[in-house]
Amino acid sequence: MPIDADGLDPDPLVELAAWVAQAEAAGHRLPQAFALATADDAGRPSVRLVLLRGVEPDGLRFYTNRDSAKGRDLAVNPQSAAAFWWEQTNRQVRVSGRVVPLDDAEVAHTVYDNVTPNPTLPEVEGGVTAMNDSGADFVVGVGGGSAIDAAKGVAVTAQMGGKPKDYLFGVGATPFPSGMKPLFAVPTTCGTGSEISGAAVITDPDTHYKHLMLNCTPDVAILDPNLVASMPAPITAATGMDALTHAIEAYTNPGNTPFTRMFATRAIQQISRHLRQAVNGPNRPEALKHMLYAADIAGQSMAVGLGQVHGLSHVVSGRLGTPHGVANAILLSQVLDYHRDFLKDDLVEIAPLMGINAAGMPADKVGKDVVAEVRSLRDEIKVPSKLSDVGMKESDVAQFVDDAQKSQAIFIAAPRPGSAEDLTAIYKSAL
Secondary structure, rough: OOOOOOOOHHHHHHHHHHHHHHHHOOOOOOOOOOOOEEEOOOOEEEEEOOOOOOOHHHHHEEEEEEEEEOOOOOOOOOEEEEEEEEOOOOOEEEEEEEEOOOOOOOOEEEEEHHHHOEEEEEHHHHHHHHHHHOOEEEEEEEOOHHHHHHHHHHHHHHHHHOHHHHHHOOOOOOOOOOOOOOOEEEOOOOOOOOOOOOOEEEEEEOOOOEEEEEOOOOOOOOOOOOOOOOOOOHHHHHHHHHHHHHHHHHHHHHOOOOOHHHHHHHHHHHHHHHHHHHHOOOOHHHHHHHHHHHHHHHHHHHHHHHOHHHHHHHHHHHOOOOHHHHHHHHHHHHHHHHOOOHHHHHHHHHHHHOOOOOOOHHHHHHHHHHHHHHHHHHHHHOOOOOOHOOOOOOOOOHOOOHHHHHHHHHHHHHOOOHHHHHHHHHHHHHO
């Protein structure tokens, strides 16, 4: 497959292109994330990286070409952005290579930016209303995981009708929505993997429960290192730990496959190598490129599911408003430590990926060293280390455990089913 690396280290792109080819040969249908699907003269898909320039994303955006001719220039930012083509007949994307203000190009567009961390049902409903009022044909989600998850919720609900809650797994009448508006995802953080995953996480503010919306993989994901270059260090740190959590939980999930472990393996290795530099090192720009790639393939690794870190952290975010990556960073070491004996074979395999020389070392010692390395990485990049740091009290534990059992069953079953006693012990160890 042709590769247009445009300044990136070509090795990860070549590797990803090979993985995509292998997946497609095996019958897996993957969105071309970190690679934009185009077509060559023979109509065959090729893989090209697309870099957007000068984008200053500030939320969720919608664009329309309802009143324009096929192939009208559409851009990602009203001020300055690289334009791309949206051809409605065959849903192919072409890069125009021009930087144009939307207003100068007379491109109709509507901006909706009422999206907060841990997006809620009312926020998604507001986006649906804005999209319907504007007559927009498709959705572009620009931002972190919250903006992209909200964009997914809007794209599904605008296409299917009704309310976003209708499509929440375990709650709604249609837990497997069958359609969505065309969706472009442009992440501006390195961690959530939402641009490649088939699920969105939406909070019900009435219950504080975080629910999944499924079957909402973006049609196209565009990853640009320029968009994350100015990301604040605390956000880089938290979202990077989120990506590490995705990869480790995917690796240790009992439903893992050789395919998902392939992505998880590379993601753990890349994050362990580059996250410190990406947060505050002298080689930050280069490290951010690797983190953007690693976060994306970590997102692909979680196709078979995650585990108790996410189940417990969703409750923390739902109740306290804690950023998702921060909650994951606090709980990852505690869940691994609690299940260390059960996961000993997996941790022996993970250790060298994190730079631990485990040759000849007893498995129990290796497991302890992996947990210690997770904590060391978290502490070095200055992410909170205790749930008490984000406002959780011991008196909250019973409520949080109850929430987890009622709303997070799909997560708390891995790496092995968690009883109330197990979840209580993990929460208390993280205070």
